[in-house]
Amino acid sequence: MPENIEQMEDLSSTEKDRLAQTGLEVEMKNRSGSFFQVDQDIRQAASLEKGIEVLAIGEALRKYDWLKDHYWKLVPRDKDQYTKFVADQPDPRGFVIIARKGSRTVYPLQACLFLSKTPVQHVHNLIIAEEGAELHIISGCASASYTKTGSHVGVSEFYVGKGARVTSTMIHNWGEEISVFPRSAALVEEDGVFLSNYVCMQPVRKVQMAPVAYLKGKNAIARFSSITVTTPGSYMDLGSVVHLSAEGASAELLTRAITTGGTLISRGMIEGEVGHTKGHIECKGLILRDGVIHAIPEIKGNVVDTELSHEAAVGKIARDEIEYLMSRGLDEGVATATIIRGFLDVKIAGLPDVLQKQIDAAIDAAEKSGF
């Protein structure tokens, strides 16, 4: 076990590989800023982009008094035992990203949260995109190869200003005995766009989360996509909730889930609170080996002019699809893997290429290990 991990470069190649699988660039290539936290120690917080700040949360709260208007304003401190645990920390950890009015990142900012020795890692992140700003964040969360047990509790609050665009892509690579409880919420103002992507293809003991987006401004958009493979012994309870609270607001929740023996609960909830709003939930699940995929899509309309719909399908790969590819000369295994790869191949509209490639790479890695 390494004694001192000062920077990402100090990690052993095994750990670097584990982080690379979560989309992190240890050498910062194609990245415009970085935050690196090992257990509770913040090793790095830096931005290369003008108009964008990446700070450790403690420092940020001391530096900018106005942040208190954003701190614990979207996620309630007493939401559950995990938020209470984070709120009770005397010295908060995590990052603050502030994208000033009109600024934009050419390359994504990366946030790396690495669980090494501590039993519980806690973080609290604030992401603020002011009017017209464009911000792309990739958070890679991983545990060290030698870390067998532990928990990660993360609170994230996103503020997407007028006309701003924020994408948050989270790729997880935990261990079999790690439990993870992210608690996130986003406030999206007029013409703002919030895209949240979650990818987890590796074993984990338990992940439970249900991020919430409040679309408070006219024509605000939220899109949540989740692509997961649940392995035996893994339990994932993933949901997303969107409140359509302004005219023209729209939301889409998309899930592609595979189980190879684990349990996945896919919850989705869209509430149309005012007129001229739209929402759609799509959940597709493939059961490759006996496991559970439980889709719970919910739509709730409170007014005449809200259009909400959902579709969910869970099953196996159709025999005629496999045979179709076999008739082209692929053996059954390759035919099946090719179809699965296609099933997971979701192109997320509005996501920068470099991040789409990162998602594709995570799926490729899962494909290589034979799902």
Next chain:
Amino acid sequence: MLDIEDLHVEIGGKEVLHDINLHIGEGETHVLMGPNGSGKTTLLRAIMGFAGLTLTEGRITFKGHDITRIPLHERAKMGMGMLFQRPPTIAGLKLGKLLEVTSGGDLKKVEEYSQYLHMDNFLDRSINLGFSGGEIKRSEVLQLMIQKPDFVMLDEPESGVDLENISLIGNAIAKLVDKDVHIVNRKKSGLVITHTGYILDYLDADFGHVMCDGVFRCHGNPREILKVIKTSGYKECLACQKI
């Protein structure tokens, strides 16, 4: 190329093909006609090796090898191919991705052939998802051009195809069965199901067969057979004593 001897096929315990005998030589193209539900597609599926049907008797020999019991993909690897009348839709799997796999990564060839068949804008689309009738057939032909089978079975290649596309598809299919090669050097063989015979304008067929209720009623010149069916329908075949 292909020899079928005394083949009997059951689906769900019921015999649907009875005592089928067929010989297709190297470089020959045969046409299979018959009313709907007569067993034509089932015969193609039995030759290709699809699940869901049971070969109770008989033998299929391909290029001198008994393939009666060998799996579907091995038959494809030996040089058999099939154009589906109604192929499945595979949501998510992009046509281009499949061609990349079947071409062994020869993206140049994929590009060239897809341009030829006007399918270059479909490579990024899920296979057959939202494709029109003509697009499905062009996608099928494209997949076969990449696969390059020595023996190709075509299940109603012209159905659902408009007049503009039929020549494109017809000419491409003609190449699949070596119609652009001098008869002496022609190596590839085909078995084509057609109802209309339009495809025969592009594809000179050597032999014709008529199937009714799971048996061959007639073998002969494909143009002559088609003429009879067009004027008198299949009832003439059923009444025919010439078999």
